[in-house]
Amino acid sequence: xKIKVIKNRKIYSFLFLSLFSILSYxxxxxxxxxxxxxxxxxxxxxxxxSLIIALAVVYFLYAVxxxxxxxxxxxxSGKELLVWGIIGLVVMMSIWGIVSMVQGTLKL
Numbered sequence: 001x002k003i004k005v006i007k008n009r010k011i012y013s014f015l016f017l018s019l020f021s022i023l024s025y026x027x028x029x030x031x032x033x034x035x036x037x038x039x040x041x042x043x044x045x046x047x048x049x050s051l052i053i054a055l056a057v058v059y060f061l062y063a064v065x066x067x068x069x070x071x072x073x074x075x076x077s078g079k080e081l082l083v084w085g086i087i088g089l090v091v092m093m094s095i096w097g098i099v100s101m102v103q104g105t106l107k108l
Contacts (some may be wrong), residue, residue: 053092059087063084066078
């Protein structure tokens, strides 16, 4: 169990240092802090968000295929996966919509 804690600390340290280096980097083409943040969002967070949404869609399609192919108890587990897949997609799209609405309202 102690080994997992050490591995997690290494992962967290790596992520923190990576994020810190990205935030401290100020490219020559960005003259303001807002431009730097926009570039970080464009190059780092946007692809990550797209990947997470794609994984959620793949999970949902897996749940649909499991639900269609199975019977009995497996059908119930497929139904549960299907419900959680829908909930996940709805939550992600809702948050995406809220963030877009806030960005439009604040003109970010």
